Amino acid sequence: MEQPYQRSRVHRYVVIVDQSGNVVAREDQPENIFAPYASGELPQEVRSIITSARPGAPHAVSEDVIMHVVPFKGTGGRLRAAIFEEVRVRAANQ
Amino acid sequence: MSLKAGTGHRESPRLPHAIKQRARPRLLLVDDDLRIVQYEAAALALLDEMCGLAETGRLPAPVETAVVKAVRDIDEQHHHATVMPVPALIIHISRVHGSDRSFFALMLERASRRAPVASAVRRYSLTNREREVLELIMRGLHAPDIATELSISPTTVTGYFKGLLRKTESKSRAEMIAKVLGWDEGDAHAPHS
Numbered sequence: 001m002e003q004p005y006q007r008s009r010v011h012r013y014v015v016i017v018d019q020s021g022n023v024v025a026r027e028d029q030p031e032n033i034f035a036p037y038a039s040g041e042l043p044q045e046v047r048s049i050i051t052s053a054r055p056g057a058p059h060a061v062s063e064d065v066i067m068h069v070v071p072f073k074g075t076g077g078r079l080r081a082a083i084f085e086e087v088r089v090r091a092a093n094q
Numbered sequence: 095m096s097l098k099a100g101t102g103h104r105e106s107p108r109l110p111h112a113i114k115q116r117a118r119p120r121l122l123l124v125d126d127d128l129r130i131v132q133y134e135a136a137a138l139a140l141l142d143e144m145c146g147l148a149e150t151g152r153l154p155a156p157v158e159t160a161v162v163k164a165v166r167d168i169d170e171q172h173h174h175a176t177v178m179p180v181p182a183l184i185i186h187i188s189r190v191h192g193s194d195r196s197f198f199a200l201m202l203e204r205a206s207r208r209a210p211v212a213s214a215v216r217r218y219s220l221t222n223r224e225r226e227v228l229e230l231i232m233r234g235l236h237a238p239d240i241a242t243e244l245s246i247s248p249t250t251v252t253g254y255f256k257g258l259l260r261k262t263e264s265k266s267r268a269e270m271i272a273k274v275l276g277w278d279e280g281d282a283h284a285p286h287s
Contacts, residue, residue: 014199016123016132016190026190027199028173058118068118074132081121081132081199 002087011086013037021047033064034084042082050082058085119186119201128158129164131197140202144183144265156180160234161187165198168243176271177234179208184275205275214274218261 013034016025020069030038037046049059050069058066061084070081120137124130129151130138137276141147145154152162167175168189175187186201190236199275208259215225223244237255241248255267 012119012186012201014121014188014190014201016192016197016199023192023246025190025196026268027188027190070121070134072121072123072132072134074123074130081123083118083121083201085118 013084015042015084016046017042017050017080017082018080019051019052019080022077031086032088036062037065037082037084046082050080098277100285101184122200123190123197124153124161124200124286125197128153128161128198137200137202139181140204144180154232155184157183161185161198161200163234163236163239168198175234176275178205178210178232179234181205181211181229210274214262215240220258220261224254224258224261228258231255231258231267232274246285 011031011033014027014028015023015037018024021042023042026038027090038044042050046061046067049061049067058068064086065088066085068083068085070083072079072081120134120140122130122133122137130153138147141154141157145156147210148154148158151155152158156179160177161244164175164177164185164187168187173189177185179185182205184203184205186203188199188201189195190199211225211229214220220228226244230243235243237248237251240251245249259265259270262270262273264273
């Protein structure tokens with residue numbers, strides 16, 4: 001049977017940043033749970049994770065949100081994406 | 095669990111193993127012409143595995159076709175769309191804006207081992223024709239294209255569509271797709287109707 005946290009997998013929010021962690025582009029109108037990551041500037045602790053994180057590993061940024069850091073290749077500068085994802089960490093821990 | 099600035103936090107040891115290990119979506123960014131401008135290698139590998147890669151910088155043909163149709167649905171009120179261009183691949187599309195550039199973010203995920211449409215056929219007792227219509231809806235097609243594809247009239251397609259909504263107890267295309275994909279628990283990111 002599917003675990004509770006797996007059901008929330010579509011609740012995600014994408015922010016594109018440059019190598020310094022500055023926001024280059026982001027989705028509009030996030031759900032409330034992603035509001036802290038939807039301003040023109042990410043929280044400092046989140047920026048520091050994005051700029052130094054090992055790609056791929058999820059990072060807890062709050063009790064209910066994890067963040068995946070995705071390094072890109074391509075044109076237009078080296079960018080990274082932060083995928084914020086709602087999870088039920090407490091439920092999964094129980 | 096909390097994060098404090100300056101703690102040198104890298105990866106929370108309190109994240110459950112299942113969350114650490116779960117597959118995350120693969121991401122690529124395309125411009126308004128759907129040219130790939132930023133990508134992670136794993137996203138291209140997944141596309142290649144599922145569809146075969148197209149010319150450099152382009153999406154594979156079935157993916158591009160589905161995304162072209164889906165992005166038409168993305169506007170100021172509706173920021174997301176989800177399509178299944180091939181049976182085993184789900185693509186969640188969202189618009190990301192910046193001050194001087196914008197992209198479509200394509201999040202690629204493998205469909206579950208149980209094919210969503212096949213599961214829906216059993217779960218909702220769909221007829222063969224309803225299954226065909228549902229498969230095309232999942233590819234991002236709308237009534238006129240579905241009608242052409244199945245050589246039936248758009249009015250007939252609309253009839254099947256209404257039947258699908260009724261059987262899945264959905265109020266919209268978005269809700270129906272969310273249910274078929276198993277995202278029917280308060281999904282706010284599903285594509286709209």
